Amino acid sequence: MGFREASKFTRIAFGLAVGGFLTDIIGFPSPYWIVGPFSSQGLFQECALYGCFSLPMDLMPGWEKAVMAMEVLGFLACLGCFVLMVLYAHVKNDQTILQTMAIGLAFAAAGLILLGVIIYGAKLSGVTFGWSFGMTIVSGLFLIGVGALNIVDKFSSR
Template identity: 30%
Template sequence: MGFGEASLFAKIGFVLLIIAFILQLLGIALPYWYSVDKDSYDAYGGLFRGCFEIASSNKKTCDRMKNVADYWAATQAFELIGFFLVVGALILSIIVLFIKSDMKILKLICWILCFCACGFIIVGIIIYGAEAEGIYAEFSGAFAITIIAGIISLAAGVLWLLDWMGKAM
């Protein structure tokens, strides 16, 4: 049993998981969850790092986020848990596609992990979106990338669910 014998749903779900993995990794790592461009300063940052640049001095300062608000810590936690769930689903899909495609329990766990990943990613986004204020409410590219990663992991979960149910395509 190998990749060639796997269903089309499983193959597309695998590709979507790779895309979700890359996008979630970028969403967590890039410092562009918020971005503000004012006349006197520019500020941008991600979940773990923030940068501030004063226009008159042309000096940029970047630092790790320390002593963050509770909603920020919750967002970090939910996004990281979502990332690790995507990694788990991706590893499991590799096992299903290339090693043990006849075990339905692995397919079941894979689609459950995909749905859980989507849930954690979207809840993290909702927490951040609902609580952010001031310059942190100016959403930017990495925030959007993370939303897309959550949606793609949901789509992958649906495809793995269809594969687990034995729907042919």
């Protein structure tokens, strides 16, 4: 029971889980969701020539709080999926409950992350989106791949 004994699908899904976790942990908290000539803005702070600052929560519109909540919950689900994939791929290849829980968390994380991105993009259409916005989208797509490959692996081994 180890990574070498894991199926091909599990190993690829593990690689996608690593990619999804890394792109999410870099993308969602960074202040480059929107970029302009002299400023940039993220979910948690805004930066300009004179420095970065955070807006108070009571001044934020409700949709922005919802996006923040979805992205944080999506990150936590992504973290849980990553931990379960490490356990399943490296330690316990015979424990299908770990794989089943990783599937659920991968799809939950992808749904939350992509829903937050969709709301943010719809509310702020017409602006220039930055690299961290794109990385967050890629993270959601990686997590869809993790869930899909785990489903294929789960039903191909029978």
